[in-house]
Amino acid sequence: MTYIIKTNNLTKIYQGKEVVSNVTMNIKKGEIYGFLGPNGAGKTTFMRMLMSLVKPSNGEIIICGEQVTPTSFELLKRIGCIIEYPVFYDKLTAKENLDLHCEYTGYYNKKEIDFVLDLVKLKDTEGKAVKDFSLGMKQRLGVARAIITKPEILILDEPINGLDPIGIKEFRNLFQKLSKDYGMTLLISSHILGEIEQIADTIGVIKDGKLIKEVLMEDIREENTAFIELKTNDVKKVAFEISHTLGISNFKILDEATIRIYDMKASEGEILKTLVVKDILVEAITRKNHSLEDYFLRIINGGGMNA
Amino acid sequence: MLKLIKLEIKKFKLFNYYKGVLIANLGFIAFLSMIYFLERNDGNIPFENFEMAMNISSAAIRTTFIIFAAVLIVKLIIDEYKSKSIEIMFTYPIGRKKILTAKLMIVVAFTFIMVMSSTSLMAGLLYFAEAQFDIFPVELSFQDIVRNVYVNFFYALATAGLSLIPLLFGMRRKSAVATIVSAIFLATVTSTTSDNINLFSIIAIPVSLGVFGILIGYLAISKIEQVDVI
Known part of the structure; x- marks a missing residue:
């Protein structure tokens, strides 16, 4: 090079x-x-x-x-x-x-x-x-x-x-x-x-x-895909249902009430339907594009990954 | 170098200064005539001899062009720093020393040429006036003229050198005011005449001031390559 x-x-x-x-x-x-x-x-x-x-x-x-x-x-x-x-x-x-x-x-x-x-x-x-x-x-x-x-x-x-x-x-x-x-x-x-x-x-x-x-830039674009963020009162149950019923494995539990699903094969509607059928309370569901802005703000505010 | 000087002249349209130079020279003539007529009306002898008349006019000329040179320093150097256009100059593939040397050479050359030509003009006019109207009580000899040419050349050289002294005060804070004020001070000190004697008549003073001015010019550019431009 x-x-x-x-x-x-x-x-x-x-x-x-x-x-x-x-x-x-x-x-x-x-x-x-x-x-x-x-x-x-x-x-x-x-x-x-x-x-x-x-x-x-x-x-x-x-x-x-x-x-x-x-x-x-x-x-x-x-x-x-x-x-x-x-x-x-x-x-x-x-x-x-x-x-x-x-x-x-x-x-x-x-x-x-x-x-x-x-x-x-x-x-x-x-x-x-x-x-x-x-x-x-x-x-x-x-x-x-x-x-x-x-x-x-x-x-x-x-x-x-x-x-x-x-x-x-x-x-x-x-x-x-x-x-x-x-x-x-x-x-x-x-x-x-x-x-x-x-x-x-x-x-x-x-x-x-x-x-x-x-x-x-190519690498960042790959790293930063969209995700669905879900708020609920029982993250464990949600995690169980989406992995077993919907077969989604790429998700992350952020805290006691929030879970992020990176796998985009299921739509918000589908996820909602599955959870409602299982009688799980969903407080909010949003689709977010994790933009580059977030990525860089995280780097800048976080002090850097390889600093 | 010659090209850099030409570009500086083009950039600042320096030839437009001819008006100022013209007005200054008319001023010298008016000044000298005024002294002549006023003194004569009072029943005094205006100028005892050619040398005295030349001393007065060269002091006026020196004062004017020391200040004129300071204006040029402000325009060519101080203003470039202040407006930050010097940054543009320093991003060109030309040594910083060369760029600044070109600018200082303009100032020195301008002062030398102007002092030399203005004094020559005055000398010529006085010679003419003497021939026509017999303004001096003593006879004007050829030797007087020759001696005057030598002295003028030397004074012009010294003035050209010392015209860089205001740089010392101006460059510190890149201040136009400091440059001009120090030039006025310098001009006053070197030209105040009493009993037909001024500081410039003591040979050591113009020599040392001229050398000092050149030294200041040298110091201003000697380390310019290591300096940060912010």
Whole structure:
């Protein structure tokens, strides 16, 4: 497996506090890596370290097989990024900003400027200074700037902040396209689970500076199926009936009054009917989709499984 | 490096400063003429000689362009830090030292060229005025002019160096106010003239201030690669 970004025990200490602590992250070439974590978990600091803006206190970063040092500037040519709030030269127009960006990165295909502006739907902003842009428009321009030179790696810190729902959908498609058509590797951070789960191939969860989980989306989807939750006054009887009468073995007794049935071969109606016939009191029966959100909330609140 | 300088000029549209420079030069002329006419009306001798007139005008020029340089420092460096656009600059495949050196070179070169050309302009005008209206009681010799060119060149060099001193105060907290205020202070101290003598006339002072300014510029960029940008 080739990893395009690899960190080993990456640590950053600010004023005696470990903001990022021993993060060992592996990002495969061409994948979309979703970087999840609550506000202040260390996502931005971690991404800043990848961009050499912040220097690690400990540990190492390897990008494209090369170890990052304080002076590995050439490597930056291969990375496009938005870190936090997208910043521009406010008095210049979108086009002038992109033009400057190309000059500084040493990219001379100026035709691309119109192409990317079109791609992020900012084509009709000619003559308008960036200071008059809305946050959403700045975010779009930020993405345009990050992708214009077709870098191998895209590091995007909260790229959907300030976008409207249509914009979010457009960006989702754009990111997938960049990954599939151009083979770019994307590292996207967010605290919005719903967005990440739709596009990411791998998810890394960070909490209090520690990477507490790194999993493939496929694996999570398999792990997290729907279930039926049943409330009753006699869980033992219920357990007996569903296993003997209905032949269900995949269930779990949560407490004295709650039981969860993961086997979906019996419908709620069937289960209810069986129990009523046996004169067992059912107080409530609900079908739940154990969403990814629950999964991650459990990880984040529980402090992690392999932390 | 030249390309970086060009990009900085393009980015901040620095050529638009020509208006400010023009106004400043008109100001110098007005200032000197005012002294001349007021003093003469009072029955005094306005300028004893060419050197005295040049001392007054070069002090005014120095004051103006030290402050002008501070404005440039604010625009090129302090504001970039404040608006965080320096982060964008530092994510380019260009050494941080190179980026900042380009910026400082603009400040130094601007100050040098402006001080040099403004003093030359004033010298030329004074020479012309002397030839036409005989404004000095003593004869203006060719040697005076040659000597003046040397002195001006040297002063312009020293001023260019010391124009970086406000960086010392401005960079600490990335403060525009600290930069400008320290420049005004510096300009006042080096240009206050009494009895035709100011701090700049004592040769050791412009030399050491100029060297000190360059040193501050060097210190500002020497460790920039190890520093976190937050």
